[in-house]
Amino acid sequence: MSIQKAVFPVAGMGTRFLPATKAIPKEMLTVVDRPIIDYAVREAVEAGCETLIFVTGRTKNAIADYFDRNPDLENELEAKQKAEALEIVRNIIPSHVQCIYVRQSEALGLGHAVHCAAPLITPDEHFAVMLPDDLIDGYPVGALKQLIQAHERERCSVLALEQVAWEDVHKYGVIKPANSDLMPIQIESIVEKPARADAPSNWSVVGRYVLSGKIMDILKDVQRGTGGEIQLTDGISQLLQTEKMIGVPLSGKRFDCGNKVGFLEANLHFGLRFLNR
Ligand code: UTP
Numbered sequence: 299m300s301i302q303k304a305v306f307p308v309a310g311m312g313t314r315f316l317p318a319t320k321a322i323p324k325e326m327l328t329v330v331d332r333p334i335i336d337y338a339v340r341e342a343v344e345a346g347c348e349t350l351i352f353v354t355g356r357t358k359n360a361i362a363d364y365f366d367r368n369p370d371l372e373n374e375l376e377a378k379q380k381a382e383a384l385e386i387v388r389n390i391i392p393s394h395v396q397c398i399y400v401r402q403s404e405a406l407g408l409g410h411a412v413h414c415a416a417p418l419i420t421p422d423e424h425f426a427v428m429l430p431d432d433l434i435d436g437y438p439v440g441a442l443k444q445l446i447q448a449h450e451r452e453r454c455s456v457l458a459l460e461q462v463a464w465e466d467v468h469k470y471g472v473i474k475p476a477n478s479d480l481m482p483i484q485i486e487s488i489v490e491k492p493a494r495a496d497a498p499s500n501w502s503v504v505g506r507y508v509l510s511g512k513i514m515d516i517l518k519d520v521q522r523g524t525g526g527e528i529q530l531t532d533g534i535s536q537l538l539q540t541e542k543m544i545g546v547p548l549s550g551k552r553f554d555c556g557n558k559v560g561f562l563e564a565n566l567h568f569g570l571r572f573l574n575r
Contacts, residue, residue: 301446301508302349303419304342304426307411308335309355309402314557323358325430327561330568334555335361336390338430343395345442347426350391351398351418353411365390365397407527413517421511424449427530429505433564436550441506448482448546449508455537457485458506459545460552464494470502471531473545483545487538490524490531503531504548513537 312324319327325335342350354361368387375384391397402414412427419425426442434441445456462470468491476484489498507530516536523529537543553567554560 300450301345301424301426302347303351303423304345304347304349304428304442305351305353305412305415305419306335306338306342306428306430307353307402307408308358308361308430309353309405309411309414311405312556315561321357323360324556325358326360326364327555329433329555329561329564330572333364334433334561335364335430337433338428339365339391341434341436341440341442342426342428343392344440345426345446347442348394349396349398349418351400351415353402353414354399355402355405362397362399407522407525407529409517409520409530409533410528412530412533413514413528416514416518419511419514421515423511424455424508425511427505427507427509431554431556432505433553433555433560434504434506434548434550435553435567436548438549441504441548441550441552442508444549445506445508445546448544452482452542452544454542454544455510455513455534456482456508457488457534457543457545458504458548459483459501460504460548461500462502464497464500467492467494467497467500467502471534472497472499473501473503474498475501475545481547483547485538485543485545488531488535490529501545501547503545504552506548507534509534510537510541512541 308325312319326333400414402411448456471490473485474487476486517533520532523532553564
């Protein structure tokens, strides 16, 4: 696969899940038997990514622990001949996949979080960004693989898109399509959380991106925007001035695990699959 690196910005505060997220990172809340972050990591591995870059914060050590080996636990399971459990804890992540952790010292926004990975990305490569809150049951392949397949055909940055109700456009990054009837969608412009009256379409950006490495140079100068945060959308908007970018409507079901209802729906969806297997 052409995209080797995936960046996971996981340094957000998770305030919508307080008090649970006072001591546990939001990304470690479980959907059935796995933390939310595990689903996104599996999707990245399925898509061929071999370097996973986690942009973490002060309270997020549990994420690094989860993807690390735990020899004490493994020895204990081995001694007790719990072969199935041992197999599970040993195979959280394949051995050819490397995890790198960088810190975002202050949660200044998603654009700032992505820029924290800049030393690990070269300007002439494309890389993936995955927001684990968006838990996607992609069909027939995972969401990131769908984006990478489009990238391999078009050789440009790719955004995952979903059509949302007009009354919800103010919650998302929204694109202006240059060609609304043709696939893939050529993106003309993008705006973060527009008012309904200002929204250029109801195509919202979902938490999966394949981006040109050149965005890192742009992000270093992006100023605070919507909500007082350094927005990835503003960096993408500038990248659009110089590079072609396409949007791919995702095939599959998305759950917004950043809020309680979406998180419960994800548990029901994957829970039913677990019960029926
Ligand atoms: P969100 O705004 O949805 O996450 O950011 P949050 O801030 O953790 O959640 P609430 O709103 O307080 O409940 C989307 C993604 O961007 C990351 C988050 O961790 C999440 O994966 N993020 C956001 C960062 O890594 N750093 C930031 O400064 C902001």
